[in-house]
Amino acid sequence: MLTYNLRLAWKSVRRYPVLSALILLGIALGVGVSTTFITAYHVLARDPVPGKSESLYYVRMNSWGAADDPFLQTPPPIVTWRDAQELLKSRIPVHSTATFASRGTVFPADGARPLRQSLRLATADFFPMFAVPFRYGGPWSREADAKPETVAVIDSALNDRLFGGADSVGRTIRVEKAELRIVGVLAPWRPRVRAFGLFGSPLQAPESIFLPLALTGPMALQPNEGQMNWRTPAPGEDKLPYASRLMVNEILFLGFWAELPNPESVKAYKSFLDAYVTEQKKHGRFPHPLNNRLTSILDLMAELKVVPPQTKALAAISLLFLVVAALNLIGLFLGKFLARASTVGVRRALGASRWTIFVQHLVECELMGLAGGALGVLLSLAGLAVLNRVYGDGPAGVAFFQLDVPMVLAAVILSLLAGAIAGLYPAWRICAIPPARHLKSQ
Amino acid sequence: MEFGPIFRSLLRSRARVILIVAEVALTLAIVANCLSLILDTRAQLAKPSGFDDEHLIAIQATPFDDRLRDPKILDQLVEQDRRTLRAVAGVRAVSHTSLRPWERSGSITAVRLPGTRNEPARTQSAEADPGLFDTLGLPIVQGRGFTQAEYDQGGDAPLSEVQPVVVSRALADHLYPGGGAVGKPIADADESQRFTIVGIVDHFYNPFGETSEKIMLLPARSASFDYGSRYLVRTQGNPAPLMPQLEKALLGVEKGRFIKLRTTVENRDEYHGRDRLLVGSLNAVMALLVLVTALGIVGLTSFSVAERQRQIGTRRALGADRLAIVRHFLLENWMVTSFGVVLGVLLAYGLNFGIVTWVAGARLSAATVAAGALALWTIGLGAALGPALRGARVQPAIATRNV
Amino acid sequence: MPMLKLDNVSKIYRTGLVETRALRDFSLTVDEGEFVTITGPSGSGKTTFLNVSGLLDAFEQGKYWLDGMDVSRLSDREMSRVRNEKIGFIFQGFNLLPDLDVFDNVDVPLRYRRLPAKERKARIEKAIAMVGLSSRLRHLPSQLSGGQQQRVAIARVLAGDPKLILADEPTGNLDSAMAREIMEILEQVNEARTTIIMVTHNPEHAARAHRQLHIADGRLVDFERITPFPLNRVEREISSRQVAG
Known part of the structure; x- marks a missing residue:
């Protein structure tokens, strides 16, 4: 019966080509527009570290100096070196890391012209915390952080460029003046929202070289993505190398993350932070009232509006667009079905039940829905390509917005839904009219 | 006109009326809100920087050769670079500065009137040489710019020394609302450093951080090994063709460094990229939506004309001329569209309330809603015109054709 | 004074290459106040005659005066006006x-x-009262019987107070009781000096008119003269006896 209904639907499409094309176009536009903007929303809003967002917490403490400035009542988004070192000692979190972005020059072994590369300094825990995928080797050890060892993890693009994509674990790479031993090479990795860089540029690609945080001083690396300083350097202090000032001064430049798997550990860590700040107050630091913040990734994304509000508005508007398109189709289907009411009358006279007629017409609507939806998915690819021209700042070949399986499924469901919304009433109308009326009007 | 009978007859073709009303209402709600978002964003996009953006190139020179770690050598290099760049044909002015127009990058500092406990003003700050104002095309409207002497000693000046600064009108007015800011002092938030305003630039707009119109410019070299040195070049004509030449010239001076060049227009376009994308998307959604709705009205009206051929014939037999038939359908359509528009206005405010509450954005202005309503009325009538004209071509003799 | 005068009117339908002459050199005069019935087999041109005389359709040759006015070549607007003010239609x-x-x-x-x-x-x-439907003012056509619907159609004509009523088998879709009712109303209207031309299949109704006409093959035939002559002879004879003004 289904094949028969499909054949009837096909005949009906052939019989009214212009009308059918309009219907197809309507569904395609509705599905195309909504899939495009829902995908844009989905790519930005989805969990950036699947399975971890519940347990990854961002740490903020108000270490601003005393000043009668309302701005300083809010804890800064980053922490100082010395506070990070103390927090890293806590064993309450399963993992914890302090991290910042820098830039450095890589000197290829063959003496070719150096490369300027983005660097990320972090502790060993960084890799498991943010589910960083490796192709060769793995993260450095916690011991490497402590010593520190001159080791590095590089991304696949740099590995391709320097080592032709071979397993380069154990080989060395010169960054600034340091010879670093490669312990791991990443698999191609492009999180659309980088959870660890939410305060910097959350949509940028990750850095290409990762090194132990403890190398900051020895390698004289400087923060590249934002630092804050409230204290005027003491006389002569500004003549010190900047990297040394980072270690001893109140300069804020590190993002601090803790992995806390359950409410008990969150509570314990909160009291640990409070105890730490209370202790520091005795030494004259943290003059502001106790105001420590532990924020989960998803809350932080909401706070920082990582998904631009306009993207949300567009997603909502595009869904309404689909509704208008579906309303439109009700009219077109209604016209199409009623135009051939007499043939339905004949069918009814020949023994088709109301239900049969209803199903026949609904099948036609869903067929149009799916065909239009397929066309709509193609349209949304074009739409996303346009969006990617602006957002496409990732490594070569990675489009920022991509359709994934959930989005294609969503498009299919949307088109079936559009077909159903548009088809139910017309199909009901045509099957509800008494057959005699159809026959008479012939 | 025949409002009464048309209205009563509309009540009897409910499906068609409900469809058009719903379509028009939803479309109006969406179009009004899209328009509102577009106007909102366009206002941002239209703000000029006050600089000669079209003729500017930003150059970043980052050293990697160890020799260049010596600050003295770096300083000499700046002088050489400036001379070299200025010598390139087509270059109008050159400045060594840490100011980065449209790059979402820079430095923010807090300043206040010395000796007061007022809330400090947060302002952008940047280091600049005397040539900056010429290079940006940013005239000093009160006071003066920097002298070469101020610039030469600026970088090495001890903190205790009072530094001359040039500020934007927005900052001057904020600190000295009564005017006469030139010659007046300012200090940083903990008063460890003091400045004197020597000049004011009128229009400054460079969105970064929480302030876009306040700037404090200090005379100083801003070169360092880690962050490199930055130049702004103002060209006489189109800047893009000059870039390879400039890069070559700088590498000719010293090749132990990375040179990155971008036109300020590129930076500005990148800054505006997402907003433009938003405006473009909204425009596209609106255009497609209006198209879909217009097609819908054309379709529904065509069906209703086709369905009523015999009626039209009867009306013609009873003495309606062609114009009366066109008028009948247009009037009918206008009434339906008007229901939709009225409902749509309510819906537009509802949708706007939702967007403002849950997403963000500006309240809908009455003018925007009115523009949307007018547009939909026009579209409704335009869409009905074709089918109505077709209806008018129905021959009156159709009335005598028997069933 | 003639209400309607057709002089040598021809109406040709063209579909592709085929040309059908629906009216051939058709001439007829109907006086004011007359009640004329027209009979004829289907396809003979009755409806075309009604369309032409009701200004629903244009014609190619000949002249047409209605109520003393030459209406042969009017614009759509003028025709609409004449239909509206002078003519009333009643359809089957x-x-x-x-x-x-x-x-x-x-x-x-x-x-x-x-x-x-x-x-x-x-x-x-007033018009609705005349057809006895005052209690049904707000009823829809679908809520009325056939006879009642036709009475509404007659009321629609009466309200316009036309000089000429063209009725196209007004009783064709009705049972005999209802048909009689309609005929009685029409006769009443005619008594008030409104000219009526009625096409009908019903010989009984046709006989109630002042004058009965017969149309065959696009021409008017004197009713009494229809005899089973060979067709070419009939034609010749008719051409010499055409009913003329």
């Missing part, structure tokens, strides 16, 4: 507008005449 299928109620249906021609609301209301109510 009633042709009421299905989504308008009784009152609004009767109102339609008056709207096109742009009469003030008060006068329209008075005329409508």
